[in-house]
Amino acid sequence: MPSFLDFCFEFKSKENPTTSTMFRFEDHYFVPDGATGNPRIQHAFNIIGPEEDRRHDSLNPWPIRHTSLYHSFDLAQARSAWIAIKGNRVVRERLTSTGKSLQHELSRAHTAQEQATAMFAFSLSTHVQILEWCTEGWSGYIDYLEERVRKHATAIKLAPVEALSRKPPRKKFQPHPGPNPTATGLSHFSARSNGPQPLGIGGRIRSNLSRMASGFSGHSRTNTVTDVHNPTGLPDDKTAEDDAEQLDSIFAFDDLQRIRQVTDDAEQAGMILKENQRIIVAIQSRYRDLNSALNTGHINTRCNNLDLGSIEALVTGFARQLSVFQADLESYEARVQLLLRSLERNEDMFQGILQYGNMRVGEYYARSAETSAETMEKWTVAMHQIAAETEHETVSMHGITVLTLIFLPGTFVSVRASFDL
Numbered sequence: 001m002p003s004f005l006d007f008c009f010e011f012k013s014k015e016n017p018t019t020s021t022m023f024r025f026e027d028h029y030f031v032p033d034g035a036t037g038n039p040r041i042q043h044a045f046n047i048i049g050p051e052e053d054r055r056h057d058s059l060n061p062w063p064i065r066h067t068s069l070y071h072s073f074d075l076a077q078a079r080s081a082w083i084a085i086k087g088n089r090v091v092r093e094r095l096t097s098t099g100k101s102l103q104h105e106l107s108r109a110h111t112a113q114e115q116a117t118a119m120f121a122f123s124l125s126t127h128v129q130i131l132e133w134c135t136e137g138w139s140g141y142i143d144y145l146e147e148r149v150r151k152h153a154t155a156i157k158l159a160p161v162e163a164l165s166r167k168p169p170r171k172k173f174q175p176h177p178g179p180n181p182t183a184t185g186l187s188h189f190s191a192r193s194n195g196p197q198p199l200g201i202g203g204r205i206r207s208n209l210s211r212m213a214s215g216f217s218g219h220s221r222t223n224t225v226t227d228v229h230n231p232t233g234l235p236d237d238k239t240a241e242d243d244a245e246q247l248d249s250i251f252a253f254d255d256l257q258r259i260r261q262v263t264d265d266a267e268q269a270g271m272i273l274k275e276n277q278r279i280i281v282a283i284q285s286r287y288r289d290l291n292s293a294l295n296t297g298h299i300n301t302r303c304n305n306l307d308l309g310s311i312e313a314l315v316t317g318f319a320r321q322l323s324v325f326q327a328d329l330e331s332y333e334a335r336v337q338l339l340l341r342s343l344e345r346n347e348d349m350f351q352g353i354l355q356y357g358n359m360r361v362g363e364y365y366a367r368s369a370e371t372s373a374e375t376m377e378k379w380t381v382a383m384h385q386i387a388a389e390t391e392h393e394t395v396s397m398h399g400i401t402v403l404t405l406i407f408l409p410g411t412f413v414s415v416r417a418s419f420d421l
Contacts, residue, residue: 004044004083007068011085017064019268021046021275023282038076041290045069045279048272049134050141051090062141064272067091069130073123078116078305080123084130094129098122116305117314124318127283134276135325138332141269145339149262152255153346256350263343266336273333277326284322291315 003024010018025043046068053061069091070083084091102122109115294308 004068004070007044007046007070008085010046010066010068011087018046018048018066019064019272019275021048021066021279023279025286038074040072040074040076041286042070042072043283043286044071045283047131047134047276047279049276050137050269051088052137052140062137062144064268067130067133071123071127073120075306078119080119080126082126090133091130094133095126098126098129101125112305113307117307117310120306120311121314124287124314128318128321131280131283131322131325135328135332138269138273138329142332142335142339145262145266145269149259149343149346152259152350153342253354256347256354259343259347259350263340263347266340266343270333270336270340273329273336277329277333280322280326280329284319284326287315287318 003026006024007022023043023045025041046066048064048066050062051065053063065087068085070081072081073079082095084095086092099122102118105118105121106115109118291312294306294311
């Protein structure tokens with residue numbers, strides 16, 4: 001059967017495992033008289049399934065592996081041939097176990113017809129043993145996929161996203177109180193002038209200057225700078241950063257990548273399950289066609305050793321067993337589809353959480369910018385007030401200077417006169 005080479009070529013170095021199956025058959029039910037050979041059935045197929053890798057250092061505890069098989073059964077001589085290609089000894093051990101049971105059945109057969117029936121039963125039981133392999137590991141493999149995303153799915157469903165991305169607490173921005181801008185030279189001058197004054201013209205002049213200075217600077221003013229408060233305050237950067245880091249530690253982009261990887265593996269598993277079901281249906285159909293051909297006489301008289309009644313019963317039981325395998329694969333496929341829907345919801349929710357976090361971060365920075373602008377506006381108003389007060393004090397100092405220049409000669413004369421006395 002040359003087409004079997006297509007299955008052999010699947011065993012090669014590749015990055016991703018084989019996920020597609022094939023079924024090829026070249027049955028020869030009718031052999032013309034005088035031609036060599038006997039009527040036979042022959043087909044080749046491959047099946048795929050997960051196998052648990054029990055090594056502790058294995059990076060992939062559930063690798064996907066495939067098996068290619070060729071089978072031929074001579075209907076006239078009741079001889080069976082198998083060729084199995086697989087990367088380990090699992091299928092070989094199954095074939096060996098089935099062969100031992102065949103030897104026991106042949107030892108109990110007394111006629112050629114019983115031996116032919118036993119060989120045909122061996123052919124069907126070998127199919128059952130091999131096809132059973134592609135249904136055994138799926139439960140553990142699906143559990144493995146679910147476990148890979150269980151932690152992330154729990155975080156997505158139960159994490160306090162609103163609390164982690166809440167509005168950052170704010171504190172009032174209180175500038176450090178500096179010196180009172182009104183405490184200028186005028187106030188010091190006024191303070192020094194409040195002490196005991198000497199008698200005489202000089203003392204009276206200094207007393208008058210002190211009262212004038214008090215009149216210029218005696219306007220009650222509040223400290224505009226130290227009284228400037230931000231009613232909303234600036235954001236607490238440390239708390240906001242801690243919340244952002246905590247949110248990022250729970251919902252990292254790597255988690256989204258892991259969910260996507262599990263989604264890809266689950267989609268691959270769903271396709272493989274469908275492919276295996278297709279192979280089972282094809283084999284089931286081929287043997288039902290064989291049973292019909294035997295009953296309708298479409299196979300020539302070289303197959304007289306076969307007991308048609310026993311063959312029909314064996315094929316019926318074989319088809320029933322394959323239906324059980326197909327039902328198992330359908331059940332596993334339903335689990336995979338449920339997992340895919342759950343992964344899709346988790347991925348949508350994860351992306352929604354990331355978008356919500358980005359939105360809250362944007363709101364936080366917008367509030368920070370608005371608060372900073374309001375604070376700068378208040379500082380600008382305060383600086384304008386300080387500038388106005390400074391201008392007022394400059395006028396006061398100018399007046400004091402003029403008065404000082406007016407009374408300075410008289411003061412000099414009075415002081416000189418007092419020394420002469």
